[in-house]
Amino acid sequence: GITTAFLGLGAMGFPMAAHLAAQAASGGGRALVWNRTEAKAQDHAARAGSEAVSLADTAQADVLFTCLPTSAEVDEIIAALSPHLRPGTVWVDCTSGHPDAARRQRETLDALGVKFLDAPVSGGTSGAEAGTLTVMLGGPADEIDAASPHLAFAGKVVRVGETGAGFAVKAVNNMLLAVNLWAAGEGLAALGRSGVDLGAALSVINASSGRSNASENLIPQRVLTREFPVTFALGLLAKDTGIALDVVQSAKASAPTLAQVAGLIRAAAHVVGPQEDHTAALKLLEQMNAQEIR
């Protein structure tokens, strides 16, 4: 069997790495884990059957996964690991990273004989737990074909293009999440101010052409309930919309709506707090309307 290593056991990484450990247990391989806060790696070993190891020892892996907040933390880990890395290792970065960083990281690792694939995921913490994440991969087709059997946390794997394309698609997807969330919030705030029952309004919208994942799931489950459970931080969504704007800019595309929503999400992260759930962005909208969405 092969040896995998997973670095970054956060909200996404912890359950993703558990699927690698289960695959290793059934296929005679090893699943190494490392986390900056070591207690989480010990906990993972105890609960998921992985092996908690030192950062240097993760370089023994055939396939090495990272899932960190941004490409900046991935750069730090590449720098720290580079004396230990072995030629032939494939580095699969599941961070929602930056396309420019991916191209740089691929070059840096290529000099060490290590392949780099950008492999961000969608499906949230529930998809990570269920092992049904969608993985969008950037890199050469042959390398992606070789890595695909090891993505034990995936329900769907799509090669979207060359290095950086995975991160670009992920950023645009999350930009659309932000647009749909914010736009649905604006519409509901207006209806709330008009005295309309928002549960009734959503039951219509969700049977009609205005529906989205925000109207069908996020707003009913997280906003109307006032629970705002933190599974995906608002600061990370602001990071993603910022990357999407960089993608727009480098393509010389014209995307004024996206720019506006990115600015609003950034403002919400400052006002509401980057550690809050991403759906708490609508608390800024509530302040702007003197109207709760409930």
Ligand code: NDP
């Ligand atoms: P979390 O904040 O839950 O986890 C972040 C992880 O990164 C932790 O393991 C943390 O370690 C580690 N980390 C942070 N800074 C450093 C550092 N300087 N050096 C080493 N390790 C570090 O984030 P998520 O799991 O939610 O998100 C991870 C990535 O996945 C992000 O790019 C996010 O945008 C993306 N994503 C998130 C989704 C979600 O629903 N949450 C869905 C899809 C993608 P420590 O435990 O020590 O703090």
